[in-house]
Amino acid sequence: MTPHEPRGERAMIERIRTLLPRAGSDVLIGPGDDCAAIASADGGLLLLTCDVLVEDRHFTRASIGPRDLGRRLAAVNLSDIAAMGGEPTHALASLVLPQDLAPEWSLEITRGISEELARFGALLIGGNLSGTGGGIVADLTLLGRVERDRVLRRSGARAGDAILVTGALGGSAAGLHVLAARSPEAEQTHAAVVAIHRRPRPRVREGRTVARSGRAHAMIDLSDGLATDLAHVCRESGVGAEIDLAALPVLDETRAAAAALGLELQRLVLSCGEDYELLFTADEADAAEIAREVEAQTGTRVTRIGRILEAGRGLRYVDAAGNAVPKPAPGWDHFG
Amino acid sequence: MTPHEPRGERAMIERIRTLLPRAGSDVLIGPGDDCAAIASADGGLLLLTCDVLVEDRHFTRASIGPRDLGRRLAAVNLSDIAAMGGEPTHALASLVLPQDLAPEWSLEITRGISEELARFGALLIGGNLSGTGGGIVADLTLLGRVERDRVLRRSGARAGDAILVTGALGGSAAGLHVLAARSPEAEQTHAAVVAIHRRPRPRVREGRTVARSGRAHAMIDLSDGLATDLAHVCRESGVGAEIDLAALPVLDETRAAAAALGLELQRLVLSCGEDYELLFTADEADAAEIAREVEAQTGTRVTRIGRILEAGRGLRYVDAAGNAVPKPAPGWDHFG
Numbered sequence: 211m212t213p214h215e216p217r218g219e220r221a222m223i224e225r226i227r228t229l230l231p232r233a234g235s236d237v238l239i240g241p242g243d244d245c246a247a248i249a250s251a252d253g254g255l256l257l258l259t260c261d262v263l264v265e266d267r268h269f270t271r272a273s274i275g276p277r278d279l280g281r282r283l284a285a286v287n288l289s290d291i292a293a294m295g296g297e298p299t300h301a302l303a304s305l306v307l308p309q310d311l312a313p314e315w316s317l318e319i320t321r322g323i324s325e326e327l328a329r330f331g332a333l334l335i336g337g338n339l340s341g342t343g344g345g346i347v348a349d350l351t352l353l354g355r356v357e358r359d360r361v362l363r364r365s366g367a368r369a370g371d372a373i374l375v376t377g378a379l380g381g382s383a384a385g386l387h388v389l390a391a392r393s394p395e396a397e398q399t400h401a402a403v404v405a406i407h408r409r410p411r412p413r414v415r416e417g418r419t420v421a422r423s424g425r426a427h428a429m430i431d432l433s434d435g436l437a438t439d440l441a442h443v444c445r446e447s448g449v450g451a452e453i454d455l456a457a458l459p460v461l462d463e464t465r466a467a468a469a470a471l472g473l474e475l476q477r478l479v480l481s482c483g484e485d486y487e488l489l490f491t492a493d494e495a496d497a498a499e500i501a502r503e504v505e506a507q508t509g510t511r512v513t514r515i516g517r518i519l520e521a522g523r524g525l526r527y528v529d530a531a532g533n534a535v536p537k538p539a540p541g542w543d544h545f546g
Numbered sequence: 547m548t549p550h551e552p553r554g555e556r557a558m559i560e561r562i563r564t565l566l567p568r569a570g571s572d573v574l575i576g577p578g579d580d581c582a583a584i585a586s587a588d589g590g591l592l593l594l595t596c597d598v599l600v601e602d603r604h605f606t607r608a609s610i611g612p613r614d615l616g617r618r619l620a621a622v623n624l625s626d627i628a629a630m631g632g633e634p635t636h637a638l639a640s641l642v643l644p645q646d647l648a649p650e651w652s653l654e655i656t657r658g659i660s661e662e663l664a665r666f667g668a669l670l671i672g673g674n675l676s677g678t679g680g681g682i683v684a685d686l687t688l689l690g691r692v693e694r695d696r697v698l699r700r701s702g703a704r705a706g707d708a709i710l711v712t713g714a715l716g717g718s719a720a721g722l723h724v725l726a727a728r729s730p731e732a733e734q735t736h737a738a739v740v741a742i743h744r745r746p747r748p749r750v751r752e753g754r755t756v757a758r759s760g761r762a763h764a765m766i767d768l769s770d771g772l773a774t775d776l777a778h779v780c781r782e783s784g785v786g787a788e789i790d791l792a793a794l795p796v797l798d799e800t801r802a803a804a805a806a807l808g809l810e811l812q813r814l815v816l817s818c819g820e821d822y823e824l825l826f827t828a829d830e831a832d833a834a835e836i837a838r839e840v841e842a843q844t845g846t847r848v849t850r851i852g853r854i855l856e857a858g859r860g861l862r863y864v865d866a867a868g869n870a871v872p873k874p875a876p877g878w879d880h881f882g
Binding site for chain 2: 248265268299321335347351
């Protein structure tokens with residue numbers, strides 16, 4: 211949950227959390243993780259998450275059509291279930307749509323949601339539709355399930371763990387910048403990163419494989435950017451972390467787009483959100499085998515990008531030679 | 547779900563429904579009822595509903611403060627669980643708030659949601675917060691549970707059934723009109739109906755009592771107005787209905803406000819939404835006993851207001867002498 215957290219909102223979210231119940235009774239995981247979790251009658255966990263896409267905040271009508279908007283809405287929620295190692299099951303959608311919007315929008319958003327959910331065996335089973343004088347707001351609540359002894363949280367990382375990520379980083383941010391340039395030629399040249407931005411691929415199968423291994427310690431999805439999301443893991447786990455900048459997985463297409471647009475690649479990779487890859491930690495001794503298992507089961511590459519440090523060490527970055535480098539600049543806002 | 551359905555949205559909702567799965571496998575109740583329902587591992591049903599409040603559509607900042615907005619958001623969702631005879635359990639909230647809004651709004655909305663849920667033993671366990679350049683959108687998803695052989699739907703009404711409602715009708719609409727008059731004196735004089743509008747009281751305990759009796763046939767909550775909501779029951783059940791206008795329960799305070807503001811009382815009662823009372827049907831032979839049971843358990847009055855007719859008879863109204871009267875005029879839009 212709370213995938214899009216500009217810095218100003220973080221403090222307010224913390225204040226809101228103080229109003230909510232701590233985990234207890236049948237609420238096994240309360241606010242502060244990718245999903246909440248309640249005890250299910252079959253002994254497992256029922257996972258719950260909700261994420262919203264807001265016009266001119268998370269997207270513009272010029273940058274995405276309704277079908278892709280629906281897919282994206284499903285994907286960002288599926289990614290939260292993936293981050294806990296869960297299987298998505300059922301969803302409800304709330305669509306708040308301007309009166310002047312073509313009626314096909316609601317149908318196409320719904321189609322997009324249903325299609326993306328169906329890729330992972332989940333169903334859209336209800337929701338509501340409301341008009342507005344403002345912009346589009348599309349909210350989805352997604353349920354899932356996970357075994358109680360397999361669920362992965364932000365809080366399980368241990369000093370000495372290897373840090374691994376699925377896939378590659380920075381592609382979505384590069385695609386967003388290509389779209390922002392409003393050049394049809396650039397869009398064509400850099401179609402690969404535009405596609406990554408438009409169609410995030412939630413790592414549900416990868417997350418399931420990591421969880422089923424029974425040997426990972428913590429997991430989170432990279433919705434806010436590696437630096438921010440790893441900081442969540444460090445805070446919730448009470449640890450520090452070191453990132454090996456040379457190890458960060460980046461597609462050639464992302465490098466090419468960054469070079470063409472004059473973007474600082476490291477910033478795209480560390481500080482921009484919406485990659486929707488998974489970051490997880492495990493004992494160094496287990497990391498390679500979990501990575502191999504994910505690659506074998508899903509075809510998705512897994513890369514070791516650093517290690518968990520003891521508490522108080524903060525979040526630090528090292529170059530290929532192992533020398534510390536200054537903290538990268540903070541990320542951009544979506545439309546800042 | 548879909549509690550606020552101006553006429554233009556009904557057709558679109560029907561089109562969207564064709565995209566969603568029919569009930570099947572573990573989805574026991576799909577779109578078209580107050581809640582969706584999926585099979586729970588304990589043999590019961592997991593109920594799911596989501597309802598949204600949109601600024602300048604369902605409320606204005608002048609007409610309601612943040613705490614009451616949160617309570618109201620919880621109440622409209624609780625009412626959907628009540629309509630199925632369920633017990634509410636857990637909720638997630640999505641708050642989309644303008645940047646210029648005082649930060650206290652998000653805290654107060656959250657407090658209001660949590661307080662109202664707590665009245666019925668339910669917990670707010672997560673959600674998300676997002677900024678917007680537009681107006682406030684507050685969305686809540688609420689889960690509940692109900693025994694599989696006790697759940698009540700819109701589709702169970704049978705010809706010959708008595709039609710009953712909890713509480714009294716038209717008070718919320720009268721309160722909305724008092725507020726729209728923007729007269730502090732009127733607000734003071736008619737404080738009772740203003741309070742009804744501001745603080746809807748979901749009939750959760752009443753709904754549970756009706757469901758547990760095992761003898762009611764259909765139930766719905768009155769969110770869109772009696773005429774519209776009873777039409778939902780008729781359509782889903784394949785029946786007609788006759789309403790005895792003289793029997794409709796109306797508070798003296800509602801009559802007084804209607805008279806003072808020159809409002810047509812019958813229209814307030816039949817065609818205006820947001821009463822959040824429950825309407826249910828049962829055999830004539832059982833109706834009085836169920837009504838007594840609800841009154842004994844909850845203190846809420848239950849009134850017999852008509853009877854279910856055979857299919858094809860439509861929705862008709864009779865006066866105290868039993869003579870048919872013309873169909874009342876359609877309702878007002880919230881801010882039309």
